Amino acid sequence: MPRYEVTIEKDACDGIFACLTRDPRFIEGEDGLATVDPDADPVYDCAGDVTDTADRVVATFDDDRIDEAKQAAAACPTDAIVVEAVDAAEPSGPPESPEEVAE
Structure with missing residues (x-):
């Protein structure tokens, strides 16, 4: 499973909380x-x-819930949330050598 990061930039967040309805891992913080x-x-x-x-x-x-996090980010009217893959489960691009193609 790929790892992903969810970043909330606090200076862009207005506390509208549209993200909370898309992914229950988002909550209102003490601030x-x-x-x-x-x-x-x-x-x-x-x-x-x-x-x-x-x-x-x-x-x-x-986990496999990156789509929920992306929906929360898309719902944010101030674009304060960014979701991005940290690493991929499968390497991308062509094989390194002809031997890899034969396997």
Whole structure:
């Protein structure tokens, strides 16, 4: 499964919380802005690494829920959320050598 990062830029977040309706891992933080809490989802037992600083929230996941995170980012009217793959499960591009093609 590919790993992906969800980044919330706090200076762009207006606390509209459209993201909360698309992905239950998004919650309202103590500062009144969106944040990510993997334990907030009552349906899935979710694990993720979340770093919350004064400037941004960065959460890294390795589950199959990247589409939910992308929907939350798309719903953000201020474009404060970015979702991007950290690494791919499969290498992309052509094989390195003719031997790899034969295998």
